[in-house]
């Protein structure tokens with residue numbers, strides 16, 4: 676029998692570098708509110724839901740807001756973010772991702788998306804990789820945000836896998852914690868010092884080869 680693992684990919688920061696677009700859209704709101712929002716602050720928003728991201732920015736600026744204001748800013752942020760995605764195409768897929776997706780498909784390993792974003796589907800469509808995914812779980816499907824493991828547990832279930840037979844690729848601390856809490860093998864994509872809680876860390880997918888994927892397939896957590 677072929678050994679299988681469920682391979683679950685985060686989206687923003689793993690497949691595409693959309694953090695820069697999230698930053699631009701949030702920065703516009705922060706500027707309007709007189710909040711000093713920097714690239715360092717933007718790190719706090721990685722893997723975090725849209726609503727929680729706004730709350731973090733408001734907390735940074737010690738700005739109190741009504742529910743109505745918050746809803747207005749959330750709509751504005753998403754509209755500005757979507758404008759940044761208008762011209763997105765396959766060239767925005769991060770280096771090394773496509774060869775790994777292709778290899779997993781070639782060896783019949785199930786693949787899912789596990790993202791906090793509510794814009795995941797259009798991004799997969801625009802970048803032309805939607806067909807690689809056997810299941811998509813995104814911000815529209817979950818009630819609990821990372822570090823709650825819900826998004827990844829649903830993804831594993833959709834791939835008919837157990838958590839211990841699943842692997843998560845993640846760029847955010849909250850996402851690595853979610854995988855670890857869910858007892859899923861966590862692979863950090865980014866800096867070792869930031870993602871030290873992950874079982875493995877690679878700077879990017881160009882550092883992940885097919886040999887490592889084969890090791891993961893046969894690995895127990």
Ligand code: B16
Nearest residue numbers: 686687720721722725790791792793
């Ligand atoms: P949206 P991921 C996350 O995606 C981003 O890292 C985070 O910065 C963003 O706030 C969140 O999605 C929600 O995104 O506003 O598009 O619904 O990294 O979990 O793929």
Ligand code: MG
Nearest residue numbers: 685687688846
């Ligand atoms: Mg991410």
